[in-house]
Amino acid sequence: xxxxxxxxxTRLWHWINxxxxxxxxxxxxxxxxxxxxxxxxxxxxxxxxxxxHVIKFPGWGTIPQHYNLAVARDWHITAAWPFGLGVAFIWxxxxxxxxxxxxxxxxxxxxxxxxxxxxxxAHAPGGAAHGYNPVQRILYGMVFGVLLPLMLFTGLAISxxxxxxxxxxxxxxxxxxxxxxxxxxxAWGIFGFxxxxxxxxxxDWRLIVEMFTGGKRDETAPAPPPPAPPPPVADTQExxxxxx
Amino acid sequence: MVDLPRRSLLAGIAALxxxxxxxINQSETTQSLFEAAEDGHRAVHRALAGKQGxxxxxxxxxRSPTFRGNGSVTVEDPFYKAQLASGFPDWRxxxxxxxxxxxALTLAELKAMPQRTQIxxxxxxxxxxxxxxxxxxxLSALLDAAKVKPEAKFLVFRCADxxxxxxYYESIDMVDAYHPQTIIAHSLNGEPLPEKNGAPxxxxxxxxxxxxxxxxxxxxxxxxxxxQIGQGKGGFWEDVAGYQWYAGV
Numbered sequence: 001x002x003x004x005x006x007x008x009x010t011r012l013w014h015w016i017n018x019x020x021x022x023x024x025x026x027x028x029x030x031x032x033x034x035x036x037x038x039x040x041x042x043x044x045x046x047x048x049x050x051x052x053h054v055i056k057f058p059g060w061g062t063i064p065q066h067y068n069l070a071v072a073r074d075w076h077i078t079a080a081w082p083f084g085l086g087v088a089f090i091w092x093x094x095x096x097x098x099x100x101x102x103x104x105x106x107x108x109x110x111x112x113x114x115x116x117x118x119x120x121x122a123h124a125p126g127g128a129a130h131g132y133n134p135v136q137r138i139l140y141g142m143v144f145g146v147l148l149p150l151m152l153f154t155g156l157a158i159s160x161x162x163x164x165x166x167x168x169x170x171x172x173x174x175x176x177x178x179x180x181x182x183x184x185x186x187a188w189g190i191f192g193f194x195x196x197x198x199x200x201x202x203x204d205w206r207l208i209v210e211m212f213t214g215g216k217r218d219e220t221a222p223a224p225p226p227p228a229p230p231p232p233v234a235d236t237q238e239x240x241x242x243x244x
Numbered sequence: 245m246v247d248l249p250r251r252s253l254l255a256g257i258a259a260l261x262x263x264x265x266x267x268i269n270q271s272e273t274t275q276s277l278f279e280a281a282e283d284g285h286r287a288v289h290r291a292l293a294g295k296q297g298x299x300x301x302x303x304x305x306x307r308s309p310t311f312r313g314n315g316s317v318t319v320e321d322p323f324y325k326a327q328l329a330s331g332f333p334d335w336r337x338x339x340x341x342x343x344x345x346x347x348a349l350t351l352a353e354l355k356a357m358p359q360r361t362q363i364x365x366x367x368x369x370x371x372x373x374x375x376x377x378x379x380x381x382x383l384s385a386l387l388d389a390a391k392v393k394p395e396a397k398f399l400v401f402r403c404a405d406x407x408x409x410x411x412y413y414e415s416i417d418m419v420d421a422y423h424p425q426t427i428i429a430h431s432l433n434g435e436p437l438p439e440k441n442g443a444p445x446x447x448x449x450x451x452x453x454x455x456x457x458x459x460x461x462x463x464x465x466x467x468x469x470x471x472q473i474g475q476g477k478g479g480f481w482e483d484v485a486g487y488q489w490y491a492g493v
Contacts, residue, residue, distance in 0.1 A: 035371035042365060043308040045372035064266065069369065070486035071269055077493045078281035160367050161289035161451050161492025164297035176365060176373050 004214030009093040013086050014211055020083040021190060023075055028187055029057035030064065030072035038184055042175035051181070080155060087148045094144070103132040104141050110134035123200075139193065147189045154183035286490045289451070295419050299450035302363040302375050311376045311432060313440025314368060316405035316412060319460055324404050331436075332444040337428065341400070341465035344391035351430060351444055357381040360427050368454040369487065376441075378429040378448050384422045386464070396466035400473060401447055404460035407480065414458040414479040415470050415489075416449055425450040428461065453491035455481045 006014075037050035047053065059065040063075055094100035109115055111134070119133035132140070156162045157169045157179040173179040201207045209215070268274050290297075319325070327335050332351050339347040363377045383399075399421045403412040420426055429448050430437060437443040442459025449456050456479075470476060475483035482489050 031371070035368070037372075039372075042302065042306060043373040043375045045308070045312040045368075045374050064269065068486075070481075070488070073369070073488060073493075074269075074278040074281075074486075077285060077488070078278055081281055081284065158367070159285070159289075159493045160299065160453055161285065161293075161490075164293035164299050164451050165289060166292075167300040170300060176367065180371060 003217060005210055005217050006214050007093070007097055007099060008214065009090070009097065010099065011211055011214060013090040013093070016082050017086050017090070020079045020086065021194065023063060023079040024083055025187060025191060025194075026061060026063040027072040027076040027079070028184075030062040030067060031069060031076060032184065033057055033062070033067050034069050038181040039177035040174065040181060041177050042170075044177040054184070084152050084155075087152050091144070100144075104137055104144060106134065106137045106141060110137055143190070143193055147186050147193070150182060150186040151190065154179045154186060158183060282488050282490050282493070285493045289492050290419065293451075295422075296424060297451075299364055299425055302365065304363065304377065306375055307363060307377060307433065308374045311366070311374045311441055312372070313438070314454065316403075316407055316459060317440040319405045319439070321404055324460070328439060328443060335444050337445055337461060338463035339386050339390040339466075340463060341467050342393040342396040343387075343466050344393060345389065347386065347390050349386075354381055354428065354430060354445070357385055360424070362425055362427070362448070362450070364425065364448065364450045366454055366457065369481075369491070377431075377433050378427060379431040379434075380427040380429040380445070380448070382424065383426045383428060383447075383464075384424075386428070387421060387466075390466075392466050395468055397468050398466075398470055398478070400465040400467055400470060401458035401461050402463040402465060403458050404462050408484060410474075410480060410484065412458065412460075412480045413474060414447070414456055415467075415473075416452075416456065420449050420451065423449070423451065451492055455479070455487060456491045 032054055033056055036054040036056060037044070037047045038052040038054060039050055044050065059067075062072070064071050091100075094104070115134040119135035122133060153169060154173060156166070157173050158176060163170055163176075170176055170179060173182060201211075206215075319328075327333070335351055336348040337354065339349075358381060359379055360382050361377060361379045363375065365373050365375045367373050387399075396418070398415045398417055400413055400415045403414075405412045416426075425448065427448050429442075429446050430444060432438065432441050437446060442457075442461075445461045446459040447457050447461060467473070470478045474480070477483045477486075478489045479487070481487040
């Protein structure tokens with residue numbers, strides 16, 4: 001039985017999530033234009049208390065192209081559904097189909113400079129990249145484990161209707177304005193990932209096609225190194241297997 | 245074949261930013277999708293928090309040093325001006341519409357009712373927040389006294405202020421009307437409401453955004469629908485700017 005390189009659940013979620021994220025990000029920039037100051041804590045309305053004065057995002061980067069808080073919010077809170085349910089779905093799917101354990105969990109050895117350097121070398125032209133390398137494991141792990149859930153939970157936390165559901169969520173995030181600030185920061189984190197991800201994908205169009213078709217597992221790729229052989233059995237009484 | 249997915253992906257991204265957007269926005273399908281999403285948020289909030297689930301309340305130390313005034317911060321009406329100068333001796337809050345006992349209450353009568361004090365956070369739709377201590381009777385007490393008829397589905401708040409030449413009004417459903425934190429506030433931080441914050445009376449509906457917290461309230465009207473009121477969308481900002489009627493997201 002041949003498994004595709006990308007499971008159907010992964011592909012389905014990937015494209016739905018991509019569309020949702022683009023809409024959420026660009027409407028988010030329109031919403032940001034309504035009050036371009038970020039604060040920490042529970043309240044904040046005076047620009048002199050802001051930790052960051054945000055630029056006015058230009059129309060070419062926002063949905064809609066002109067400032068319209070109502071329309072931007074319509075899109076934003078609608079796209080929040082496929083995004084939020086999608087994050088829950090992909091987490092369950094990844095845990096069930098083993099994608100998370102197999103491809104995204106890291107080992108202590110993945111965090112060493114040597115592992116990172118080797119990952120980059122393998123991806124350089126002519127490199128022999130295959131499977132998920134340590135850098136990918138770390139980056140994807142951050143996106144799935146930190147950025148996407150943070151986006152979701154900070155979004156829920158700044159909704160006044162949801163604060164009655166989980167007031168502890170606001171406390172956990174340090175207050176409503178802190179949650180709003182974190183929502184903004186995480187959005188740019190995802191934007192950064194999106195740009196790198198898209199640039200790397202565009203270096204080889206087959207990667208994009210495979211995200212639609214599923215692709216085939218690369219049969220010509222070198223097999224994973226065989227497990228280390230057991231230490232030679234010493235020719236002594238202790239070395240003789242008990243049942244021998 | 246190879247180029248197709250990439251091309252359609254890029255075209256898809258481009259379409260989102262293009263003028264196609266305004267057509268998409270105005271289509272009936274999109275509008276009903278938006279409404280479904282909004283209704284879904286409301287249904288989930290209420291299913292998870294319950295109809296009586298409370299918005300967080302804060303301590304006195306957590307209040308913001310001042311409370312920002314926004315939207316209308318002054319009322320031009322001469323009667324209002326005269327009342328403001330003299331402490332609102334002749335101000336009446338009417339409870340009318342689909343009620344068995346219409347009411348017209350003075351400020352003193354409202355202050356004589358059982359009071360609720362709550363320190364809550366006000367979240368403006370724009371993104372900023374302020375925390376203040378509000379005091380006033382629960383709306384539910386007035387509705388009980390007026391004996392709201394069973395066919396009433398919404399409450400419309402009629403206000404003394406005007407913006408862009410239109411009367412300000414807002415509306416909520418009966419779930420929020422009977423919510424324990426829905427009060428008619430006459431005091432902010434232990435003082436009578438300042439003009440910028442809605443003197444002499446304003447609504448506090450704590451699980452919704454700032455534009456639901458109607459200021460300068462003159463009358464509360466029980467209705468079956470708000471289709472015949474204003475532009476029919478349920479509130480000033482809903483009519484003027486297309487804001488979401490459920491302001492809990």
